[in-house]
Amino acid sequence: MSNGAGDEFQFSRALSGWWWLLRRDLRRILPVGLAWSVLLYISLQADQSLGSAAALSWVGRALIAQPLFAGIFYLLALSDGTLSPSAALNESLNRFISLLILNVITALGIGTGLILLLLPGVALAVLWVIAFPVMMSERVGPIDALKSSFGTVKFNFLPILGLLAIFTISTLIIGAILGFYDGEEYMRSATSLLIEAVVTAAFSIMGIYLNTAIYRELGYTGAHDVSVFD
Numbered sequence: 149m150s151n152g153a154g155d156e157f158q159f160s161r162a163l164s165g166w167w168w169l170l171r172r173d174l175r176r177i178l179p180v181g182l183a184w185s186v187l188l189y190i191s192l193q194a195d196q197s198l199g200s201a202a203a204l205s206w207v208g209r210a211l212i213a214q215p216l217f218a219g220i221f222y223l224l225a226l227s228d229g230t231l232s233p234s235a236a237l238n239e240s241l242n243r244f245i246s247l248l249i250l251n252v253i254t255a256l257g258i259g260t261g262l263i264l265l266l267l268p269g270v271a272l273a274v275l276w277v278i279a280f281p282v283m284m285s286e287r288v289g290p291i292d293a294l295k296s297s298f299g300t301v302k303f304n305f306l307p308i309l310g311l312l313a314i315f316t317i318s319t320l321i322i323g324a325i326l327g328f329y330d331g332e333e334y335m336r337s338a339t340s341l342l343i344e345a346v347v348t349a350a351f352s353i354m355g356i357y358l359n360t361a362i363y364r365e366l367g368y369t370g371a372h373d374v375s376v377f378d
Contacts, residue, residue, distance in 0.1 A: 157304035157365055159311060166361035170354070172229050180233050181349050184217045188345035196336065215247035216240055221353055222284045225360035250283060250290035274309045275301050281363040300366050308362055315358055319351045
């Protein structure tokens with residue numbers, strides 16, 4: 149990975165590259181995204197049924213489904229467009245422990261920073277934004293991936309912060325419009341839960357592809373085309 153010190157991060161190019169990658173991989177994204185939506189829907193149904201024991205369902209999502217599906221989508225996004233979903237699944241399974249460790253570290257680090265002082269959590273979310281693509285593409289361990297992401301992103305912190313802020317605010321607005329954050333406790337319909345599952349999966353996939361676009365824009369040095377956004 150480039151050290152980033154002499155690289156010029158282009159906000160607009162990363163943004164257009166994000167959409168380029170999504171369009172390129174749409175056919176490969178859809179079946180895997182559908183599977184993720186179904187699992188999320190089942191999990192949300194379990195949350196509603198379990199009530200106070202819903203944490204068990206959340207742990208299942210966070211510790212099993214999320215790292216596995218994140219690995220699949222990062223591999224698809226980082227590929228040259230020919231990697232099949234089944235091949236991505238096999239590779240994600242082979243590297244599941246590393247994905248899990250990185251997922252836990254980032255969740256704990258960012259979550260703790262947000263709870264304690266807010267700004268450190270936001271800073272870590274930006275500085276670690278390419279840790280997953282670094283790990284998956286360059287075949288390094290979770291700690292080395294975090295260090296590489298931190299060392300590269302710090303030179304382009306503000307434009308990347310702006311890009312992530314636009315995406316995050318947009319998802320929050322859409323979620324609020326759909327009623328995902330109203331805080332009311334009630335038994336929700338199956339249709340409502342299905343919509344939430346589909347939208348959550350879609351947002352997650354788009355976030356993964358945005359992180360990958362940022363990674364490529366910062367200077368991808370793997371075996372794939374560095375200039376795919378040109």
